[in-house]
Amino acid sequence: MATTGNLRFGVIGAGRIGKIHAENLATCIPSTEVVTIADVNVESAQDLATRLRVSSAVDDYHAILSDSSIDAVAICSSTDTHAKIIIEAAQAGKHIFCEKPIDFDLAIIDAALEAVEKAGVKLQIGFNRRFDSNFRKARMMIEEGKIGTPHIIRITSRDPAPPSLSYVKASGGMFFDMTIHDFDMARYLSGSEVDEVYTAAGVMVDPGIGEADDVDTAVILLRFANGAIGTIDNSRKAVYGYDQRVEVFGSAGMVQAQNNMPDSDVYYSADGVYSAKPLYFFLERYMESFIAEMKEFARSVQQNTTPPVVGMDGRIPVLMGIAAKKSYLENRPVKLSEIK
């Protein structure tokens, strides 16, 4: 029995990000509830369900799709299943929140977006950083004209430690796994598309990453359609913690979104002045944004409005990743129009 007015969710995938979304939907957002949790590892689903007092846990997500009391799904399974589940969920009439990336293949993404369009359901992609207070306020200042015309946009995104090599191998590579958030941020902050990218990258953190045919350090230069120039700099390992900053410089000013710290203490000693390192990783740094994106998704379904991050917002960063990788391999600027 549904509590009147609550949006009823099935959560597909009970891994790291599935746990976050399930908990937020179950406990932090008053207008949503979780009805069923699915995971191929049914024990994970069951453990999570018990902890969140969710009544049903299954191993096959089709049980969610065929449950007519469920309004929406949160797709948190492995990337290679995203597009397939989107298509099935759309056909089942479920609204869809899907983790990024939709897929690494543009044709597969297009098929998924087409299914969504045809079914007329909502689709929101999990680019949570748009909902972070720092970046959102920076974007607002830009929209309000406080920095004037953007000239130079800098995005810094460095992880505290590299993932396991097995993760690296399955991730699609740094450009698709990590930089994809920064590609989205570039579009979000600038309010413009990127025309051309040029990538300088290398293996500086772990030779194993190179052996896995990936890079761990990169600087990507972006040329925006509106004339601005951007840079993204990535590293798989910042010893001081998760480094998540942006800077937008324009004709009327500059806004910097700096790192968030776990406390505001400053210690003065005979050796120097010390303060805290940035919040360690994305769970700590972006917890509020995970809640906020889901609230916005629920609202767009409940009020029948366009979600804040639509299907094309999921497709374009993948295209940018393909272009960035091509630029890296060929050591030349690559236009996005060259891809496909």
Next chain:
Amino acid sequence: MATTGNLRFGVIGAGRIGKIHAENLATCIPSTEVVTIADVNVESAQDLATRLRVSSAVDDYHAILSDSSIDAVAICSSTDTHAKIIIEAAQAGKHIFCEKPIDFDLAIIDAALEAVEKAGVKLQIGFNRRFDSNFRKARMMIEEGKIGTPHIIRITSRDPAPPSLSYVKASGGMFFDMTIHDFDMARYLSGSEVDEVYTAAGVMVDPGIGEADDVDTAVILLRFANGAIGTIDNSRKAVYGYDQRVEVFGSAGMVQAQNNMPDSDVYYSADGVYSAKPLYFFLERYMESFIAEMKEFARSVQQNTTPPVVGMDGRIPVLMGIAAKKSYLENRPVKLSEIK
């Protein structure tokens, strides 16, 4: 039926702070649950219960005390009822979390503490700031010897706006309503008792506060038993928001706990460099500490350990408030040993 192992609470008082504790107990702390909410205004209790999916709402808290399935109470009612409810709850064998202050009268406080002692229940007083990340880390640094012997301790505590005059009249005055937290912080940070206080205070914010026989601005000088000197500065109105800082200076260094901000953005314009104001008020600033104090209380009950803020920690700041007020009225340093 109790979920095995969960600590079952009755919440007494469904006002501003009661809402916070009820919500935290019901949704944020895995090992606790709320069974009944009581408020003399039963509609408030009912609204809160509905929102939190709590099954029972009553107008008379005695229903909580007589419910043998309930382990503990959170006393969030008006100050004049605290001591009476503590006594009754202790006699009913309930563990007690009580908001500050216990009372304005030391004899009444003593009677309450005696009842608690006799019943052998746990009592924790709601000095939540001890659980704030900034202050807790500062205290840890002091304990670790990083600042050496404390010499000068400064506590700044300024509200963003004065309360209503009706609140002022019922509050016991600024020293008991506002400074009481700072008296606790002084003891917490220093690890020492205060021997003597000297108060300079006045009415600078609102003449109505003066007409209500209270002050709205104060600087209180403290002499600690361990030799350190402290200051507390209070204002009922800081136009830039809630100002909550401490600074401890000692023989080996200094630690400052600075304000927390809602974001980390910095805006550079032709007019200057701007950043965010502090988090507006205690709900925003101390939300994590409200959760943390209740987790610690639950743990002390479940593990049968001494609560982190005991009854005497509730009594002494009231004594300090009496001394501070006497010092203000007589314009002279007042020893705490003069009181009672």
Next chain:
Amino acid sequence: MATTGNLRFGVIGAGRIGKIHAENLATCIPSTEVVTIADVNVESAQDLATRLRVSSAVDDYHAILSDSSIDAVAICSSTDTHAKIIIEAAQAGKHIFCEKPIDFDLAIIDAALEAVEKAGVKLQIGFNRRFDSNFRKARMMIEEGKIGTPHIIRITSRDPAPPSLSYVKASGGMFFDMTIHDFDMARYLSGSEVDEVYTAAGVMVDPGIGEADDVDTAVILLRFANGAIGTIDNSRKAVYGYDQRVEVFGSAGMVQAQNNMPDSDVYYSADGVYSAKPLYFFLERYMESFIAEMKEFARSVQQNTTPPVVGMDGRIPVLMGIAAKKSYLENRPVKLSEIK
């Protein structure tokens, strides 16, 4: 032969502060020059004169007073000679810049000020901190009404290391040697006189200072005629360096003058985030203010205007020091009107 328009100085005293003023007058201020340097230790005078290409060095400052080509003197000799030299210099028609304090005895100060008045010469007292960029800008903001009516004024002034015990014994004590600058700052920032002081002080840094009948740590509470409340906190030893801050809180805002650092580098490591300690001591921290105060003095002579720090500005902080010490000894608030 005087360079046309240059103000010709005799510098009396070639110790630490005399060296600073002589060098500034000789090399940094275009409209001034140093003609003669006097010191009872004539070798010190000679060394300084050689280094600064000053033609004359003498052991008896009367040679300066009797040199009709000299317009002004900078009195940088030991405190016990200040008043006497002021009187003689005034009688010789010289304009006078005198280091603080004029004397520790109010009657002696009054005699000196009377001589100055009678002679109609300019007298400026060396309260250099008024000319520091941070404090000056804070004062300007207050004058412009940006903080509204001042309610709470906090002055922090801590030295990096205690002076030698021989210096302590000759200095008149911490209130006259160190706090005197803060008493001046309190008047400068508030634009108000202080009515009453209350002092808490002790020996926490070095027992030898206590044996010399002085204190090394103090917090002084000030009540201003305009209703504001202030604190000064002093320590003879801050292990992290020279700590020189003020904070003025008022009805419309707050201004903080924070410490100056030798560089703007921030280092992020696995252990924390580090930045530089404050500039070590007054020579580094206040060099610009020493130049600025002397420029202002030269301007007041050349343009025949009132100097920015007049004789009474030299007298009142001494009075405050006497009251602060009395308060310390008697452990009670002392009105300035009680003194003399």
Next chain:
Amino acid sequence: MATTGNLRFGVIGAGRIGKIHAENLATCIPSTEVVTIADVNVESAQDLATRLRVSSAVDDYHAILSDSSIDAVAICSSTDTHAKIIIEAAQAGKHIFCEKPIDFDLAIIDAALEAVEKAGVKLQIGFNRRFDSNFRKARMMIEEGKIGTPHIIRITSRDPAPPSLSYVKASGGMFFDMTIHDFDMARYLSGSEVDEVYTAAGVMVDPGIGEADDVDTAVILLRFANGAIGTIDNSRKAVYGYDQRVEVFGSAGMVQAQNNMPDSDVYYSADGVYSAKPLYFFLERYMESFIAEMKEFARSVQQNTTPPVVGMDGRIPVLMGIAAKKSYLENRPVKLSEIK
């Protein structure tokens, strides 16, 4: 007559930078003096000489070269005369401090460096930023291994306002006039040469700059021989003032050199928290570095050591400018080995 031991300078060029160097040599550095100032506009030379009490002012710098009492020259004339004067000064046996750039033509630079080598005189190029406290400390931290192996180096260099169009036309273009300092900083910080550059640039500030065949905004991506990746970002107009920052990220940490501010005040109002803008322009920002570089030059002559910025340090940034411009015109990465 020379003061024994003083290094005697002729200053060639009494424009903006000539005035700075002449004043520093004459008044701020104890071991140097200025004997003669030359400028084709002899009145400028004379005015400066009078102000600094320098005895001789001439219109033809050959008078300096033929004065055997002069040890060294500071070449501050227009860029097109630098190489010619270097050659003549070397032949006259004078040690040479020369402003950057030596020339825009590598062959001409090589001829000048050859003459210096042949004559065995010292040559130091005016890359003053190496002597700035912030950048020097950053470099020291890198040398000490505190950041480990450098991975990503970011240099931000933005002027507060564009120069006049006539200056733009004579300047050789932004890469040679402005970025040249950043090319030097890239080499200085990394301790490595740059192998390849890729430039994205445009006209965003003033169309007149585009009409003068120059750009006003650029981001240049650098690949260092040691594997690190760098970016330089330049703008001719930052409305908030002179923006001079670097960030070096490596395997063991990160160092940021942030902007210097004219004061340390922070103002909290109902509208936000404000602090000062960066120091306006290079005269304010780099004054100490101008003094420090000249002190180092004097020391290298007096102690017969290698100057801290030698001829090749003047040549390579010009080469980098040529490569950066070629990259901009051809929109492709350009190896430095392609040039000449």
